[in-house]
Amino acid sequence: MDAENSYGWCAVDDTDNIVGYSLLKVEGKEGFFELTVVHQDFRGNGIGTALFEERIKLSKSLNLSVLTLNHWFKMSSKEPFCAIKYGFSLSEVKLNFWLNQSLEYGYNCMECKKIPCSCKCLVYKMNLRING
Ligand SMILES: CC(C)(COP(=O)(O)OP(=O)(O)OC[C@H]1O[C@@H](n2cnc3c(N)ncnc32)[C@H](O)[C@@H]1OP(=O)(O)O)[C@@H](O)C(=O)NCCC(=O)NCCS
Secondary structure, three states: OEEOOEEEEEEEOOOOOEEEEEEEEEEOOEEEEEEEEEOHHHOOOOHHHHHHHHHHHHHHHOOOOEEEEEEEOOOOOOOOOOOOOOOOEEEEEEOOOOHHHHHHHOOOOOOOOOOOOOOOEEEEEEEOOOOO
């Protein structure tokens, strides 16, 4: 998939059913690592890691300078999947990050279970180019 500045990858099983996907959004020279999801029956086989690596490969070939990953802090996943291993580091903590969105769309957050959502967002970044 390649729609304007968004890129996506799908993982498929032997009969071409989608079992995982991952998204990268590009704005100028910045890449945003969006969702990665793998079907629960297929987890633990390296699919999530492979999808993560594909995004890094494309980001490098597009000559992006910085990658950003917004992590929804959860007690069950305090650190984002794969990010530290591949060189991301924590750059900022945004409190009540989804507050306005949860009011606008009227959803109950599954993590904090509050309305509006009081979850915090951990912003991770990685520089891809040392000079410029
Ligand atoms: C996170 C996810 C994509 C991993 O997919 P996967 O195909 O099982 O990943 P891999 O097989 O490549 O890697 C599994 C490793 O990641 C770890 N892992 C799984 N979920 C994790 C998470 N949320 N955060 C950090 N690490 C995680 C596993 O413990 C395992 O570690 P190990 O190899 O040391 O045992 C999958 O569990 C998922 O879809 N989770 C729900 C959505 C989600 O939390 N996505 C990530 C944020 S966008």
